Amino acid sequence: MCLTLAAALPAQDPPKPDPKPAPEEPAGTRPDLNEFVKRQYPGLDPAGEHDFTRLKNYTDGAKRFEYTRAMARLLIFYIKKCAMGSMLAKYFDSLSRTEAANQPTYNALHAVVLLSYPPERPNILDAEKLMRAAVRLDPAYEYPYYLLAELEFARMMQGNSTRRAVEDFLDKANARPGFADAIALQARVLLAITPPNKAEARKHVEKLFVLPPEDPSGFQDMLGLYANCTSVADLMERVDGASKAGQWAKRYEAQAHAFVAIGMISGKELGAATTRLEKALSMVSATEDPESVSEWRFGLGATYATLAVDLRNLDPKLYGENRKLFEKYVTAARLNFELGAEIEREHLPVDMRGPGAFRYTQFLAEQIGEMEEAADWLAKYLERTTLTSEMRTRLTNWLRAIRAGKGNEERPRIELLDGARKTENDAMLVSRLEAEVLAVKERGLHFKNGESQQFFVELMGHQSRDVAGLAAFLLADTAMQRKPEDIELAANAIAGRLEKETELVSREQAQFQQQLVNALMLFDKRAIDLRAAKRVRKILADTGGGYPEEAAQLIREFSREDWVLKVFGDRNKTLPSRELLYLNVKVLTKWFDEAIAALEKLDKDK
Numbered sequence: 001m002c003l004t005l006a007a008a009l010p011a012q013d014p015p016k017p018d019p020k021p022a023p024e025e026p027a028g029t030r031p032d033l034n035e036f037v038k039r040q041y042p043g044l045d046p047a048g049e050h051d052f053t054r055l056k057n058y059t060d061g062a063k064r065f066e067y068t069r070a071m072a073r074l075l076i077f078y079i080k081k082c083a084m085g086s087m088l089a090k091y092f093d094s095l096s097r098t099e100a101a102n103q104p105t106y107n108a109l110h111a112v113v114l115l116s117y118p119p120e121r122p123n124i125l126d127a128e129k130l131m132r133a134a135v136r137l138d139p140a141y142e143y144p145y146y147l148l149a150e151l152e153f154a155r156m157m158q159g160n161s162t163r164r165a166v167e168d169f170l171d172k173a174n175a176r177p178g179f180a181d182a183i184a185l186q187a188r189v190l191l192a193i194t195p196p197n198k199a200e201a202r203k204h205v206e207k208l209f210v211l212p213p214e215d216p217s218g219f220q221d222m223l224g225l226y227a228n229c230t231s232v233a234d235l236m237e238r239v240d241g242a243s244k245a246g247q248w249a250k251r252y253e254a255q256a257h258a259f260v261a262i263g264m265i266s267g268k269e270l271g272a273a274t275t276r277l278e279k280a281l282s283m284v285s286a287t288e289d290p291e292s293v294s295e296w297r298f299g300l301g302a303t304y305a306t307l308a309v310d311l312r313n314l315d316p317k318l319y320g321e322n323r324k325l326f327e328k329y330v331t332a333a334r335l336n337f338e339l340g341a342e343i344e345r346e347h348l349p350v351d352m353r354g355p356g357a358f359r360y361t362q363f364l365a366e367q368i369g370e371m372e373e374a375a376d377w378l379a380k381y382l383e384r385t386t387l388t389s390e391m392r393t394r395l396t397n398w399l400r401a402i403r404a405g406k407g408n409e410e411r412p413r414i415e416l417l418d419g420a421r422k423t424e425n426d427a428m429l430v431s432r433l434e435a436e437v438l439a440v441k442e443r444g445l446h447f448k449n450g451e452s453q454q455f456f457v458e459l460m461g462h463q464s465r466d467v468a469g470l471a472a473f474l475l476a477d478t479a480m481q482r483k484p485e486d487i488e489l490a491a492n493a494i495a496g497r498l499e500k501e502t503e504l505v506s507r508e509q510a511q512f513q514q515q516l517v518n519a520l521m522l523f524d525k526r527a528i529d530l531r532a533a534k535r536v537r538k539i540l541a542d543t544g545g546g547y548p549e550e551a552a553q554l555i556r557e558f559s560r561e562d563w564v565l566k567v568f569g570d571r572n573k574t575l576p577s578r579e580l581l582y583l584n585v586k587v588l589t590k591w592f593d594e595a596i597a598a599l600e601k602l603d604k605d606k
Contacts, residue, residue, distance in 0.1 A: 033082065033349040037074070040291065041215050044074050052078075052088070055095075057103040061140055065176055068105055068143040072112045073215065081291075082351040083390060085117030107134040108144045115147070118426065121463065124151065146173035146182045153189060158506050159546045163193055180218060183207050187225050202229040209242075213252045216292060223259045232263035251292075254283040258296050265299075270307050274300060290347030294340045298359055301336030304329045305367060330368060337363045345385050354391035357381050358398060365402050366438060375402045393419075394428060401432070414452050426464045433470035440477055447478040453486060460493045465508060468497055469515035476519040491528045494519050498535050504543045510550035513539070517557050529567075530599040533558060537592035545585040552583060558595065567598045 034047040044050055050070055058064040078084040092110045100106040107130040114127035128151060134144040149169035155161035166189055173182040183204050190201035205225045213219040227235040239256040242248060248256065261276035277300045286293045308329035315322045337360045344356035357378060364374035378399045382392065397416045404412035413436065420429035439445040447453070456478060459471035472494045479490035498516040501509065513536065520532045536554065540547075557563075559575040567573075575591055 033351045036349045036352075037077070040289065041073070041077070043214065044070055046074060050074050052091070052109075055100065055103075055106055055109065057100075057105045061138075064105060064138070065142055068108050068141075069181075071105075071109055072143070075109065075112050076116055079113070079116045079119075083388070084351070085113075085119075088113050089117050102137070104134040104138040104141050104144070107131070107137070108141070108147065111144065111147055115151075127151070140175070142173050142176040142179060142182075145169045146179065146185070149173055149182070149185055153185060153192075156189075157192060160505075163189060178211060180208055180211055180214070180222075184218075184221060184225060187229070191225075191228055198229045201225070205229055213248065213255075216252075216255050219252055219255055220259050223256060227263060232260070232267060235263065236260050250283050251289055254280040254289075255292065257283070258292070258299070261299065261303075265303060265306075270303055270310075274303050274307075277303065286343045286347050290343055291352070294343040294348070294356055297336045297340035297343060298356070301333045301340065301363065304333035304336065305363065308333060333363070334368070341381075345381070350386050351388060353385060353387055354395055357385075357395060361398070361402065362435070366435065371402055375399060378402065394425075401435075410447055410449050410452055413447075414455050418455065421459070421462075426467060430464070430466045430470065433467065433474065437470055437473055440474065446481050447474060448481045450482070450486075453478045453482065453490065457489070457493045460497045465512040469512045472497070472516050472519035473522075476522045480522065487523055487525070491520060491523055491525070491531075495528065495531050495535070498532065501535070501539055502542060504539050504547050504551055504554075507548045507550045510548050510554050514550075514554040514557060517554060521557065521563070526599055526602055529563075530596065533592060533596050533599060537589055537596065540585060540592065541589050543585075545583070547583045555583075555588060558592070564595075567595055567602070 037044055037046045046052075049056075049067075052071065052075065055071075056067055058067055075088060078088060092106075092113050095101070095106060096110065111127040111130040111134070114123040114130065116122065128148070131144040131147045131151070135141055135148075146169070149166050152161050152166045152169055156163060156166055167186075170182055170186055170189070173179060174186070176182075187201040187204040190197040190204070205222065208222045208225070223235060223239070226238065239260055242256065243253050257276045258280040261273040261280070264270070264273035264276060277296055280296055281293060281300070284293060308326055311322060311326050311329065312318065318326050341356040341360040344353055361374040361378045364370040364377070378395065382395060382399065387395070397419055400412055401416045404416075417429065417432050417436070420426075420432055436445075436447075440447075447456075453475065456471045456475035460468055460475065462468045462471070475490045475494060479486045494516055498513065498520070501513055501516075504510060504513065517532050517536065520528050536558070540555075555575065561571045561574060564573040565571045573594075575588075
């Protein structure tokens with residue numbers, strides 16, 4: 001009957017699928033930013049060939065590779081330097097509902113966006129799906145194989161993958177000769193194995209030295225790899241040799257001297273570092289490379305500030321010539337910080353302005369205590385500077401915080417933090433929390449209100465470990481300014497977050513758990529210490545070994561002499577340094593069992 005009925009019906013075309021919606025058109029980029037990128041990064045044309053609102057899908061393998069690599073560099077620049085991550089994420093997501101989803105190039109570039117934004121919690125799972133879709137659509141497409149190798153390398157560093165798995169993808173990426181990113185990753189793999197194969201890694205880095213530099217970021221990565229393969233001293237010698245031979249253009253020669261200065265700062269060779277930075281600044285003007293020159297000014301300012309701090313630590317009363325030298329360092333630091341901010345304001349495009357103003361006024365307000373000057377300078381800066389609306393809001397909030405900090409007004413400080421939370425700006429929220437932790441520790445500006453405590457309790461549920469870790473200290477400190485019942489409330493919130501931690505396999509997890517434990521130990525309560533010790537013991541046992549090196553610092557919080565004296569009545573019950581070095585799961589859990597038993601007995605006997 002059904003067949004008869006079907007035959008009696010007039011012939012019909014199959015129903016057409018609903019038309020795919022057109023992607024949402026983003027605002028694009030401002031002309032001044034396009035011109036800046038084109039001038040500073042030769043080979044990138046953001047208003048033409050590399051306009052992300054008009055993605056291309058070349059079928060020629062070489063063209064597809066070169067286009068993808070250039071676009072990836074540009075997208076990462078937009079996300080890291082121009083705060084365009086949210087806009088790009090939304091735009092590429094809208095393209096996923098169009099025909100672009102069937103194009104290898106789109107899938108690879110969407111993966112780049114997901115791996116870069118948000119920086120605190122990249123969408124790795126969806127990014128991996130896109131990478132695999134790209135190579136499924138074009139099995140000879142080298143760039144997504146490189147992205148897969150990067151992802152596998154990150155897993156290898158966490159103990160969840162192998163060198164072979166990384167190199168399987170790298171072999172396919174290196175089918176493209178001279179692929180600098182893949183060559184650099186191969187060197188990083190060789191440096192990460194145990195023991196590191198520095199000689200073989202250096203051979204790969206030498207290949208990078210003969211390639212023409214493409215941008216400062218990649219060039220600095222190459223220099224860093226060379227130092228890791230050899231030493232900072234060898235890098236200095238190599239840089240000086242390349243400079244004499246005229247191997248690089250002045251811009252990159254200056255970049256090399258500035259990079260060497262960073263190594264000197266790490267080695268506490270501050271005087272030599274200032275000489276290198278001054279040399280870099282003498283080679284390139286602010287009009288030629290404003291981004292780098294601004295950054296070097298900030299670096300020079302920070303170095304002079306460190307020299308001033310070191311001198312004051314050495315001679316707190318600053319006798320005789322030390323007083324003049326100290327004032328000279330502070331003046332030089334102030335001058336270079338201000339120059340960095342002014343260069344950014346005058347020479348960088350609108351989308352890149354603002355961070356320098358924050359750094360300069362943070363130096364004035366928090367490092368040398370010039371709150372009034374910081375507020376006045378920033379107010380004038382806001383009046384005379386064209387900024388993005390988002391950056392103007394951030395700096396206006398920062399100005400309010402400076403003014404509030406002068407009188408320790410608590411509500412404006414919380415409002416500033418809450419503003420960053422509501423806009424989901426985790427980087428700004430972390431920055432402000434760090435400033436508040438510093439204000440509490442160094443200036444005694446404690447939070448004391450119930451409203452503040454409740455805000456920090458809410459932050460304990462934040463998805464970012466960086467946010468929750470800093471909030472834990474502020475919550476504990478706030479509770480200790482209040483009533484006993486507030487301490488119990490705060491301890492429950494912090495311990496509750498610790499109890500959500502189930503493993504200890506990454507540096508991030510170890511550092512976060514240490515922050516939570518440190519906050520709980522501020523209360524100096526046996527019951528709270530017992531709860532913390534039980535949880536860490538369970539995490540250690542459930543993870544079963546393979547801990548990151550940073551786990552030793554977490555465990556050391558329980559093995560301090562003052563803590564073991566309180567728990568065992570014997571300061572010699574600390575864990576041997578050998579056990580902390582090797583992180584033997586059986587030894588560690590046995591020691592924690594003893595500590596937990598001792599704490600339970602103390603709690604019972606009290």
